[in-house]
Every structure is written in structure tokens, then in C-alpha cells.
Amino acid sequence: MTHKDIVIVGGGPAGLAAAIAAREQGVQDILILERDARLGGILNQCIHNGFGLHTFKEELTGPEYAERFEKKVYDAGIPYKLNTIVVNITKDRELTYINEEEGAVTIQAGAIILAMGCRERPRGALGLPGFRPAGVYTAGTAQRLMNIEGYMVGKEVVILGSGDIGLIMARRMTLEGAKVKVVAELMPYSGGLKRNIVQCLDDYGIPLKLSHTVTKIHGKERVTGITISEVGPDRRPIPGTEEYYSCDTLLLSCGLIPETELMKTAGITLNPVTSGPDVEDSLVTSVPGVFACGNVLHVHDLVDFVSEEAARAGKNAAAFLGNPEARSHSTKTMLKGINGVRYTVPEMLDIENMDPEVVVRFRVGDVYRNKSISVYYDDRKIRTIRKRVMAPGEMEQVMLTRDSFQGIGPVKEIRIAVEDPA
């Protein structure tokens, strides 16, 4: 069986950044496996701008952002295989991939970095009632057909869900001559970034109807119209509030789900809130030597944070090769989101072995104004950060430093909470 030091599953932004970071740590024997025909992942179809403000201090399009990382991979001569799908991973880090040239090949990896990204929640999973005609697309599929293949999926559009891709597609389709009639959002708040609401809906006069959902899809062959209804606090449609929109297309932007199929075969522990794996601060999963980063770990808003996170995974995978046992006997401190904080990534901190600074990312479960985020080490409140607005659509973060654990004795649990400011 062939051996590779580090195998990276996925050649999108996370996989590329992880590969580059691992190479910077001196790992020579790296292999990136990408199922699409090109590197760059979902960024290739994100032709709008707004990428890279944190990383490069300038505004790039998705393909431009990807290109900067691709170039580093090419320049460093990091090997990659395209049109190659990984079909199995074991807990002993054996990995099987398939492509046209080689068929099915099993290799032994020293470390594995999982960077498979996420998928969109489809119509069926939402249980939307009505016919099942052509013209119902997830926003990302429509985006691919428009931006990569060059086809308009429709002329008159209703969008369900105010996730970022849906908002971006509302603007994109408008610019291409389609009429976007309304964006309906089940929740009383938007699921996307504030800047996207302003730049993609408000600027084009597209109405956003909060607390609304699709209650009927009309048209047997192709969509002919959509009925939306207001929902009550229980998120159930309120009879009598139905509004009909004639249209030929329904786009869905109702949530992203990490693509964790391969983790299941390896027996990696998954987090029911993020749907991604539980990880330590090193981004190692419950299986030693298998790391995760990017949208397969938890769904991000900004690719800049994906790149930063993935670089940590690459660096830590390299460290694992040098000393696989470094973390096997140390104590792990649990991180917990409470009181409005839905989850944290990482879920565990290895204080003994942690970096000088560890970023903890999380989302809140509701819209909060003028609240604060508090960090507790067991029952001790360590920090409080004032927040003017927090929303589920915007990822939050706090920094934990190694120094903050000096001289305070063992910490069993770290809690992060939304609180009223003192």
C-alpha cells in the first residue's frame, strides 16, 4: 500500500490553505484529492466580490481569491488529483479514492485533513408541499448553472431562505435580467450577512418577507407559481395569509450541511448542532491524526476565516507527523456554548498543548442587541465583550490565550454565554 504523509480530502479553499500550511511546516509528501475538474471548490462559482478583506486587505472575487491559493500550491509543487472522489476512510487512516485513470486505490496516510465542504438543504428535506416540477433549484446549483455553465435557470423567481447564497443569487439573477419577486424567510430574522441584505436586496428593491414560508409549489411540469404564507411563532403557516406569486423558478437558500459521509465510515464523532465533527483546538477529530477544517467542520460566512482555520489544521497535521503521541495523554477541557450560544468550535481545548492563542468560533441562536459575550473558566468569569448586535447569520469569535490559564489551577469546563451587560 502506498504511503502519503498528509492526504487532504477536498481542493477548495480549506484544502488548499491546509496544504500550503503543511508544506510551510516542511512536509513534502502531501496529496490533495479533489472530486471536481478543477481546484478552488465552490469559490469558482462565486464570481461576486467581497472575498479576501481580512486575508489580503483587498476585495476579490471568489475565483480570484481561489487563484491566489492555487498559485501557491502550484509554485510549491504540491501534488493533487482532480476528478477523484474519496469513497472510504478508516480509523487507521487508510483512504480509498476512485478516478478514471487508476480505478479504486487504497493508500495509507500519516495524517488526513478533511476539507469536503458542505451541501445545500434540498426541497425534499424542507418538506415543501405541492407538485415536484422542474424549476426548483437550490441556490448553489442555480449559481453553478449560471456562473460556470452559462445558463439562465429562469426569468421570474421566488427565493425561499435568506442564506447568503440566496441573497447573492437574487442580485445575480436580477443583473442577468430576471425578475426576483420576493425572498421569503421562515425565521423572524435573516440567515445571511447584513451586508448581503443591503447590497443584494435593498439596493435592487427586492422585498424580504421575514416569518414567511412556501406553502405550495404550483405547476406540474415546470414551476408556474409559488404560494407563500406568514408563519406564527411556532413556524407553522397561518391560514388566510397566503399570497400567490406567479414565477417559473423557486430558489432555495435554506441552510448548509457539512458533507460528513466519510467521517461516518471512519467512526468520527459528530456534533448534532454543527453537523460537523467534534474537534480539539488543534482541529483534530475524535480519530487521532484526522483533522477537519472549513465548511465540513462548521459552516462559515467568510472564506477568510476558512483559510485561517485550515492553515491551523495543516500546521497541526504536520505537528502530528512529528509527534503523534503529543496529545494522547493530556487532559481535555470541554468548551460549551450556553444561554444563547448554540455551539463552539473547537469543542475541546488541550491547555497543556495549545497554541499561545486559540480562536473559538460560535453562533448565537437569536438576534441580540446590546448584550455581551462572557467567557467562564468553570465558575470564574474571565472576560466580557460588549456586542451591539449579534445574529445567527453572523459567526462570532473569542480568543483564548494560553497565558490566561497560568496559575489558576485546573479548568474543567469553559463556557461561553450571551448575557446582559453589567
Place this chain on the structure above:
Amino acid sequence: MGENTYDVVIIGAGVTGAAVARELSRLKLHALVLERAEDVCSGTSKANSAIVHAGYDAMPGTMKAKMNVRGAELIRELSHTLDFPYRQNGSMILCFREEDKPKLTALYERGLANGVKEMRIISGDEARELEPALSKEVVAALLVPTGGIVCPFNLTIALAENAADNGVEFRFLTEVTDIQKDKDAYLLHVQTSGGASEIRTRYVVNASGVYADKFHNMVSEHKIHITARKGEYVLMDKEAGTLVSHTIFQLPNELGKGVLVTPTVHGNLLVGPDAVDLQDKEDTETTLPGMDDIKKRALQSVPDIPYRQMITGFAGLRAHEDGDDFILGEPEDAEGFFDAAGIESPGLSSAPAIGEYLAGLIQKKGGFQPNEQFISERKGFIEVAKLPMEERNALIRKNPKYGTIVCRCEQISEGEILDAIHRTLGATSLDGIKRRVRQGMGRCQAGFCTPRTMEILSRELGIPMEKVCKNQPGSEMIKG
């Protein structure tokens, strides 16, 4: 025989029409199947419980009882000769109240009368031992080991493909608008996008599902009436597919017929159906109340169904005839016109038996000789992901397209999609590919593979992307 003259014309390429066609292809005759949709298996046959009923349910002596028991036997054999997915997983009918136990016994006795073998009444505890996910409230159950599950698409496609390979013609997107008796023959008026034409045939087989009353009533004064009875279903991810291994029914009582919970032959979990009588025979809409109702009622059998794992919902129409039984054969006043009408549950299970029965009647009537070239076997679609690695590699070496995975969730390769398109009666639409090889049937519901599959279909059929359809013309995927 002239271009538009046949011995037998079958109206409808659902499972019944395909089964009749396949049986007729054993004979030396000219047969034609007319289908208004773009593919086989496009009506009732495509949206149902996918159950091969053992045969305990129908009243002894009815056509339903006879056809069901024989049909279930035939499906078992055919799954080998025609190579389609079938599994004898056994059925269980749950009883929740002590006072309903006599009904369970009655069902058992009905099964015996119909010739169903190996049945047993078991206690609630025994039932839970076999199926740990069952409710604590189950007090007894009828265990029917001969019940099974099947892929309705591949059953229909296998029958139709084998019929076509043995000489039966198929015309799609062809709608019968009128039927007239003309001396010893029937004259069928048909409509296609190319215009109207007439087809002459000695015999007609009416296998037109919810529309069978329309065609029957064109030729007979003994009118029949079919109601489209809608049933909604929800389908769960494969992760939930092992929650139960048997098909779990509920004993019908005054509260209703009950809903079933079953694994599918491909490993998903299926819940449904309800039963709503419709005026509109095209109404396959799902509804919120309908889906909520079946979901709630299924929890009585299996309390922990993970509805979070739902990947799709659908609705199908059953062709319910007022007389409550299958109508098979010639009406008194329409010799040569063979009905297969009122084919509701257990219609899927019965289809091969109905085919055998009607083909037998037609052979007797027409005195047709055996078709010596008849080939009874057919090779099914290769499921690459299920092959052992060495076989998979050998296949990829022979045809590298089997190494290109298009559908990630179900791991369907381009090779399989090409096979679906280029076989006898190949797929011409996205749904056609999906039903043959399961591309897009997984948890992302074709989110990733739709653009790719559209490209393949466009390339292989030599049609522009704008003409690629989900199913029938009018269901174009691109509109711009």
C-alpha cells in the same frame, strides 16, 4: 402488416402494461405499447409503497387475491431472470388493542384461504424482539415472512426492456384520444407533438391506470368508474433505513387503514400513505396536512422515526374502481378489448400475474404461436458502488467512465448514467436517469449532480441544454 397495424396495442407503459407486453413478447405477434409520458413507469407505478404484498389482505376469491399471490411468486422469480432489486424482508401487521386481536386472526385466516404460507401470529414482545424499534403499545402482530420490497422503477423498466428486446414496439409521448370498433378490429386515434394519426389493432389492452375508465367506457356500455385515490409519502435518508427491517403495517380499524413504515429495497426508510379521493386525476401534490398526518400516524408503530432525516416527500394516485376489485379481461360487449382496470394495491405485486393472465386470454383468442426467439433473461443495471473493489477496478479498466462519480450521495458513475441513456428504451430525461440508476436519489437530492447530468444528457442525445427536461416536454430545466 402495415406500419400502423398491430395484433395488440397496450395503452399504458406502467408496470401492468409492461408486464402484459413482456408476456405477449413470448408469442409471435406484433404488439405496440402507447404511453403518453416520455418514459415507462411515469404514473401510478412510480409513486407507491414499493411493497410486494404477501396476499393476506384481499378477500378470498377476488381477482386481487388471485393475482396478488401469484404475482408475488412471479416477482421473486423475475428478480433473478430480469435482474432487478427485490428483497423478501417479511411483513408485520401490528395490533395495538386487545379487542382488535380477533381482526388479526381474521386476517391470518384470510391469508390461509388465499394460500399465503408461513404466517404466524406473535405477541407484542416477540414482535419487539424482531423489531426493537416498535412501540410498547403493540399487543400482537401477524408475521408474514413472504412479504417483500421491490424497486418499482426497475421492475417496470426490466419488464418493458425485455419486452422491447423481444420485439414489442414502444411509442412515448403518444396519447390515445379515441377508440372505435371497426369490424374485427379497433381503431385508435392517437395524438403526438407531430400530429394526429390512427392505429389499427385486433386487440387492445387497457392498462391506463387512473384513466382506464375513460378508455373502457369508449367501447363498452357496461360503464366503470375509477377514482384517483391519492396517497402521500415521506422518504428518509439511508441513515434511518435500518430502523426496521420488516415492512410494518397497522391493523386497519375504525380509525382508518393505517400507514406503513418500511425499509426500501435501496435502504431508505419510507412512511405513508394516506388515502384521499380526488376529482382531479392529475393531482399529485403533496400537502402539509397530508404529510403531517402520515408522519403522526406512523409514530404509533415506530415512535422514534427520525423525521429530521427526511430527504423527500411525494404523492401517488391509486386507480380505485367502484367495484373494489381488479377488472381483468373483456367486457361482454367489447370483444377483443382487454381491461386491466382498477389496478390499485396490490397492483404492483400483481402485475406479472396480470400480464400472464391477460396474455393467456389473448393467446387463446388469437391462436398465436410461441415466439421461438424469445429471450427470457435480461441483465440489470450495474451498481458500481456495490461491487467488490477488484470487480469495480476491472470494470473501470474496461470503461473508465465507471470511475467518474457523478452523483456523490449514491456514488453513481458516469458509466451507469450512459448505460441508462443508451440501453433499450433508454432514459431521455433527468427523471428517467434517476429512476433507472438512482442518480440524484440521495440526501442532496441532485443538488450537486444536476448540472453534470444535464450536460451528459444533452451531449448523449445531441440536444441543446435548453431542451433537457426533468420529465415530459414542458419540464425544461433551463428557461432563459
